[in-house]
Amino acid sequence: MAYEPEPVDEVCAVCGAEVDARQAADLGLVAEYAGRSYLFCGETHRRAFLADPALSARPEEPKTV
């Protein structure tokens, strides 16, 4: 197979889509918030995150709806 199995364990902070960390860095699809770095699948979600980081960057807790 021509597909290289590079481990991708980074996800978009907004939608949870898998993100290639190096590609995201190349495209500037990164943001820092509260001392952490976040990656994004696209500029749209980066802007959404920056518009309301506290909403998007919630810790991994079970959310009761």
Ligand SMILES: [Zn+2]
């Ligand atoms: Zn996304």
